[in-house]
Amino acid sequence: MKKEEVLKNLFVKNLRYYEHRALPILLVSCDFNAIDFTVSLFKQLGISCPECILQSVSKRQTEFLAGRYVAREALTKIGLRGEDDLEIKIGKHREPIWPEGIIGSITHSSSKAICLLAKTRDADSLGIDVEKIISPDKVNDIASIVCIESEIDLVTSNGFDMSRALTLIFSAKESIFKALYAKVGKFFDFDIAILCSVNTQNQMMEFNIERAFAVKNNLKLTYQVFYSYDSVQVITLLIEPKQDCLSQLLIV
Secondary structure (H helix, E strand, O other): OOHHHHHHHHHEEEEEEEEOOOOOOEEEEEEEOHHHOOOHHHHHOOOOOOHHHHOOOHHHHHHHHHHHHHHHHHHHHOOOOOHHHHOOEEOOOOOEEOOOOEEEEEEEOOOEEEEEEEEOOOEEEEEEEEEEOOOHHHHHHHHHHHOOHHHHHHHHOOOOOHHHHHHHHHHHHHHHHHHHHHHHOOOOOHHHEEEEEEEOOOOEEEEEEOHHHHHHOOOOOEEEEEEEEOOOEEEEEEEEEOHHHHHHHHHO
16 A cells, blocks of 8 residues: 555545435545644645645644545545646635535534535535534533524523534534625624524524625525534534526426
């Protein structure tokens, strides 16, 4: 086995591919070992390291590499091959700049990276987020920034403890931000999205978008965010398919 493969296999573990059951959307995830990271892995894995990342701390470099790795695997999986097609540049607000015709979202924790990807002909917006469960001693400080009391009450009334409830709301709003940022084109606060319902059977949360903000930015008034969780983390995702794509599925 080549040295590059050995290093990759030490750094990246459990690479997995998931295809949506009904929509042409792909999710790729992997676990990664921060302890096995070296800057030389960027070159060995064929992934560009922007200057701003090169000048950042090792933790940021590690997570960036893992995120770009699963994103490249996703692009390759849907058929892109050229070096330019597989390069994901970084925007002025650190957002990923996808190849033409592609829409995606990347997220990472300290040990997991995930990419959600589709072609622009199939999806209008995509957002995904993974978060470690917020520790109980940080709940009060974070809650005042992320949500209002009624949102917490809505989630805890469905059987979640405070830590997991807050983490779900925080992660869902991160997914909303990632999904809508491309349309809005600037940062916006979490309070433009307010949780209005929770469906534990379908593992789905529904959020109302502030009307004036939605009208100004040509957004829908309501978005659904799906979630999964375990004892350590939560994952949330928002998928807004193209209307014609959705219509075809309904006809079928």
